[in-house]
Amino acid sequence: MKKHRERDGLLPRMEARKRKEGFTYRYHPIGKKPINLGQDRLVAIRKVLDLLGAGDDVGTxxxxxxxxxxxxxxxxxxxxxxxxxxxxxxxxxxxxxxxxxxxxxxxxxxxxxxxxxxxxxxxxxxxxxxxxxxxxxxxxxxxxxxxxxxxVRRNEEQPRTEAPDPEDFQAFAVWVASLGGQKAVIGMAAEYAALAGNRKVEFLDLAWPQIDEAAGEIRVKRAKQRGKKRGEVIEHIEITPALTELIARLRAARKDDCLYVFSNRYATHYTPAGFKTEWSKLMSKALELKKIGRRFTFHDLRAYYVTRHKAERGALPDLHANPATTARVYDRTKIVKRRGM
Missing domain, CATH: 1.10.150.130 (Tyrosine recombinase, N-terminal domain)
Known part of the structure; x- marks a missing residue:
């Protein structure tokens, strides 16, 4: 099918003629008299495309x-x-x-x-x-x-209000680790999300050179940045004792000097779709075997991190350009302490 480039909203060889009110349109076939197309631009364009045999799926x-x-x-x-x-x-x-x-x-x-x-x-x-x-x-x-x-008004979206229970999550992590193989890698990815607070899109392709144990930090590009900040915000995540222990287990599970920290069976990183499938299978099995009390999403682990960070360090972590977004979306604290007068 021929492709037609538009010029100022019109197809080639189309003419817009000014009237007192609006425009009238014409088409100039090669070597023939102009064809009147009426005053509706959309209808005029369709008529031209039909003449050219290219109008069946235009605008679909x-x-x-x-x-x-x-x-x-x-x-x-x-x-x-x-x-x-x-x-x-x-x-x-x-x-x-x-x-x-x-x-x-x-x-x-x-x-x-x-x-x-x-x-x-x-x-x-x-x-x-x-x-x-x-x-x-x-x-x-x-x-x-x-x-x-x-x-049209969009469907109302109810934000999730629960973070995974710490005992539930720890039980899940221990169970998945005991399974070994790729299931254990999925479990360690969940532990990383709970400890570092990164989105999947930010760490599924995490490479070993991004982990600088000498400097005590993990360097990750922050996702979902807009405008000039796109791809420019680099997070330096402190390597805590818990992360140090997790990194040691990940190194022990590393295959053939694979570049990626959370590698799949083909020694490359998981795709979002592939990881989602494996996570869903593990979560369903954990519920079936009663290893956890209730289902939680992988994204809930980001809320788990935020809620623990606030409880243990007294402040919300820097996850967004607007701190209010972090508070609104991820802070799922159930107990609020304040002073009396």
Missing amino acids: IARLWEQFQETPGWQRYSQYTRNDYKQCSGPLLQIFGDTRAADIDATHVSKYLRVERAAAPVRANREAALLSNLIGLAIDRGEAKHNPCRE
């Missing part, structure tokens, strides 16, 4: 998704965000893939959020964010006029 969400991945904005996203959007595209394209962006209205978006994706309301919000980006691209390309996603 499926085609916009392909085009979105070729934009400069896509290149600026972190690999984590790109992977997340790719996961979001699956269910989104099942419903809207063949639909033109211009034909989607607020009722369609609302139905998607409340009915078609009712079983996964939080994930549906992420998918709606992607849909909004795709319709925004359609507007830039002259293939839609407004973005209905901005008119």
Whole structure:
């Protein structure tokens, strides 16, 4: 299929003629008289694409998704965000893939959020964010006029309020360590998250040169930074006695001088999807064998770290540019002490 470059929202050989109110559009075929296209720019573009035999999927969400991945904005996203959007595209394209962006209205978006994706309301919000980006691209390309996603309230997201119980987590860590092999590596990754507070995306590819035991610190790039700070904030994490003991166990489990600290069976680092699968299997088995009292997510380990840090060191750790975000999302302290008068 031929690709057509747009110029100021119009296709090549299209003309916009100023009127008292708005514009009227024409198309100039080579060697033929101009073709009147009317006053609606979107309809005019579709007519030209139909004339050229390229209009069947113009402005559809499926085609916009392909085009979105070729934009400069896509290149600026972190690999984590790109992977997340790719996961979001699956269910989104099942419903809207063949639909033109211009034909989607607020009722369609609302139905998607409340009915078609009712079983996964939080994930549906992420998918709606992607849909909004795709319709925004359609507007830039002259293939839609407004973005209905901005008119629809997102599903309410209830933040998790519980951190793993320390005794539960320790029991889980001891049990997983006893299993050995790759399961033990997953368990040690969980211990690292609980002790250092990093996100998975920040340490799944952690390499041994980033661990400087002589200086007593681990150096990790902070994820989810925006603007000029993207990729520039380096965290220096203190190597505590507990981390020293964990690093020793990780060195003992190292295979063939592998570069990565948390290596998989192929002597490379885990992908987020691969790690998620293995973690889910371990958590289900731990519940089945009653090794833990209740399920917790891997992301809860970040809250576990924050809550312990506050209790033992008297302050929240520096995890975000805005400390209020750390307090709101990760501090799950149940007891608050204050002085009386």
